[in-house]
Amino acid sequence: MTLFTHLSPADDIRSIRRAGIRARSRDHEGRAGVFCLPVMPSYQITHQWGRELHRRGGRRTMVAVDFRLPDDEPVLVGRYNHRHIERTSAEAAALIAGCEDARGYEVFVPRAIGAREIHRVRGVNRVTGWRYMPNAHGRFPCPCCLARGEYGSAKIRKKAESRGY
Known part of the structure; x- marks a missing residue:
C-alpha cells in the first residue's frame, strides 16, 4: 500500500474524517478525482503545492490528509502543465521519487477517497512550496x-x- 497526501482547507476536516475526500477536482480531460502526491522523504516535495493552493485559494490554514492506495490501483501522474500518463500508484510514487527535480509533479486519483482509506490528518507549514510554477x-x-x-x-x-x- 502506497501512502499519499492530499492538501485541503482546514475547514473541511470534519467532513473528510466523516465521509472521506470528495472527487471534486477535475483533470485535464474533465474527469472527477483527487489530486495528491506520494509521501516522500523530502517534506518540501511532498507538500510543494501548499503555498500555491494557499495563495490561490485564499484559505488561511491547510491540512495534509494522508491516505493509502493499493499498489496496483491505476492513477494518472505527470507535471501539472503536461499530459498525464496512467500508471499504478506504486509506479507513480517511484516515478516521482526517481526524478532529479520533482517540483511540479502531481498524481490524480480518478475517484473519491473513502473515509476508511484515510491514515491521518495533520497540519502543514504554509510557507513550503513555490508560487505560479517551479x-x-x-x-x-x-x-x-x-x-x-x-x-x-x-x-x-x-x-x-x-x-x-
Missing part, C-alpha cells in the same frame, strides 16, 4: 494563465500590457 522566482507571471477576479490578476495584466505582452 523556478518562477524573478520571472513575471503569465497574465493569460490567471483567472479574472483572482487576487492581483488585474495588476499583473496591466503590467503585462505596459510591457507589450
Whole structure:
C-alpha cells in the first residue's frame, strides 16, 4: 500500500474524517478525482503545492490528509502543465521519487477517497512550496494563465500590457 497526501482547507476536516475526500477536482480531460502526491522523504516535495493552493485559494490554514492506495490501483501522474500518463500508484510514487527535480509533479486519483482509506490528518507549514510554477522566482507571471477576479490578476495584466505582452 502506497501512502499519499492530499492538501485541503482546514475547514473541511470534519467532513473528510466523516465521509472521506470528495472527487471534486477535475483533470485535464474533465474527469472527477483527487489530486495528491506520494509521501516522500523530502517534506518540501511532498507538500510543494501548499503555498500555491494557499495563495490561490485564499484559505488561511491547510491540512495534509494522508491516505493509502493499493499498489496496483491505476492513477494518472505527470507535471501539472503536461499530459498525464496512467500508471499504478506504486509506479507513480517511484516515478516521482526517481526524478532529479520533482517540483511540479502531481498524481490524480480518478475517484473519491473513502473515509476508511484515510491514515491521518495533520497540519502543514504554509510557507513550503513555490508560487505560479517551479523556478518562477524573478520571472513575471503569465497574465493569460490567471483567472479574472483572482487576487492581483488585474495588476499583473496591466503590467503585462505596459510591457507589450
